Amino acid sequence: MSEAELRAEIDHHERARAHMAEMHRATADTYDRHEAEFNEGGSGGKGFGDVGPDKELAYLMAKYTTDRMKDLTDRELALFFGRIWFDDSGEDYHIGRRHIRDDRSTPLVLDWRAPVAEHFYRASVHDRRGVAKRRRFGFQGPRLTGFEDEDLRLGEAVASDILTAEIERPRTGPMRDIVATIQPEQDELIRRAAATTMCVQGAPGTGKTAVGLHRAAWLLYNYAEHLRKAGVLVIGPNEGFLAYIANVLPTLGESAVWQVTVQQMTKADTATGTDSPEAAMVKHDARMALVCERAVWGHVGRAEDAGLTADEGLLITDGGWRWRLGVNYLNGAIDTAREHNRTYEAGRKAVEDAIVQGARRQAEIRAGHSPDHRWAAKLKRTDAVKGFLDAVWPKLSGKAVLRKLYLDAAFRAEATRGLLSDEEAALLAPKGRGLKTTAADLLIADEITAHLRLPDPSDSYGHIVIDEAQDLSPMQCRAIARRSGQG
Structure with missing residues (x-):
């Protein structure tokens, strides 16, 4: 030199x-x-x-x-x-x-x-x-x-x-970037295409976290148009870890990254109740995903549950007109909606639209013209249509379903049948007075809400980096997966 x-x-x-x-x-x-x-x-x-x-x-x-x-x-x-x-x-x-x-x-x-x-x-x-x-x-x-x-x-x-x-060099204080010392095998991982899902394994101190963070920075640079809109989410095991890594991405020129714990992501850090170890194990188990699915979709009924008979069907009064839809048609609409819709609320709307479509066909035949959207909106507000939907596909909220699952023994038994043992199902029932929400309850509520409606686009991310992923429960993994815009 x-x-x-x-x-x-x-x-x-x-x-x-x-x-x-x-x-x-x-x-x-x-x-x-x-x-x-x-x-x-x-x-x-x-x-x-x-x-x-x-x-x-x-x-x-x-x-x-x-x-x-x-x-x-x-x-x-x-x-x-x-x-x-x-x-x-x-x-x-x-x-x-x-x-x-x-x-x-x-x-x-x-x-x-x-x-x-x-x-x-x-x-x-x-x-x-x-x-x-x-x-x-x-x-x-x-x-x-x-x-x-x-x-x-x-x-x-x-x-x-x-x-x-x-x-x-001794590593003291907050984590530093490693851009000056990236090794060829680390660089190969960092620069893989955005569509690649990776699991980086290694002993403590081998640079797994550094690779994940530098990959996030590399993706934001090379896929800027997509990821600056969709966002990058970094999930750490605790707040101390987030504080430790907080300065790494800014020194690499990236600030468009959300860094949270899984508890913060699901609002579990706001929980006021605590579970016994046994109850927490059950609530975090992958089987709870199926329990939640049953708890939501189990509310869907049949036309007969609305008090309809094959002879009468559903009678809708429309001014001077009267439209009648048969039980077979209505049950077919329910089956089709259940089969082709990912969320409960979308399914309810599909049944509502099928009712309007059935009445519209009759109007076209009898009146000779197709009614407009204002007619359809008015028809949906009739007592007959609203009463039928409330009977066979009632409106739900995540909080209401969770309470019913925990407090209604018969409903809980039906939702957990063949999935949980009687002893495990009993652990879902709250102990003592009131229903203090635990961290695991908020995970279950998140799962229930996912069956009710599609997530808000603002809660979705283009890429997710998880540190200490092996410590996550199945239900936590599912909650994270729902935040991925690419699934």
Whole structure:
């Protein structure tokens, strides 16, 4: 290592820092402009012919630039940690935590997640990938202290003292990123396609958590259009763990990540009751998913449960008209709705629509024209239709189903029949006065609600990273899976 080369690298580092500060200032100016446009758009002070700025666009741009400014904040870290030279093109690139360009858009530092940076991590004397030389930098905080070079063309593997020292550096305080020390096998896991479901196993301290977090950052960079809308969820075993990893993704330039415990995700951290170990074991068991399914769909009845007979059927009065639907038609509509709908509420609507469709066919035959949507809405409000639906497909809430499962012994016996033993089923009944909700109860309520209606899109994520996944119960795993936009 020559002093002149080190000085040149330090100068390049300072130049990159100056241009990053300039990028931050330019982003701040953009933010100020769009914030002003947003405020103007809401002022209502437009003159004649002035349509005003697009307030929604101004809001989105202001939000985008806020995140961008966080990304460009100087965190007192070295801006690059490596450099590679390619032998064919003669090009060379500095590799760092984020992309930095000069005023002519020439890259001064490439983001470690960029495709070219893969060569820095994967190239070896056995597979050079077109790389002639690799340089690793030593640093203390934001200051470069030295470098060492590896000429891959020589065909001889050389151990890196800088790499070894960084890997073996004592790990104290919050978790740090490992971008400077990612090993080829770790990089291969981090850069797998987004559709890949992975399970990373290894002994404590082998970097499983680091791989998961760096993969999240890599996905957000390479699948930005999808994941910045859909979001990335990181689930940790406890709040102490979340505090430990909290700074890793921000130092990698990513803040669009939700980091929670499974208890926070399901609101189990708000529980006021506690289960006995035996009751908790039953409530977390995979069999409870089928119990919940029965508890919801077991409310669906037959046309006869509404007091209808084959002779009379369902009579709907519509002004001066009267429509009659037979028991066979109604039971067929119930069967079809049960078979083709994933959620209970969608099934109820399907039966309601089938009733309207049956009446509409009769109207078309007798009146010679098809009634419009206002007629359909009015028909749904008739006492006959509402009474029938309430009898065969009653409206439900997750809380009501949970209470009935716990407090109604006959209903509980039917829902658990063949799934739980009598002793296990009895553990679902609350002990003492009142019904204090436990953490496991909230998991069961979450499962019940999933059968009632589709989840809110805002509760769905494009990618999920779970740490210590082996400690999750089957019911916790199901709750997490429901938050996955890809299933």
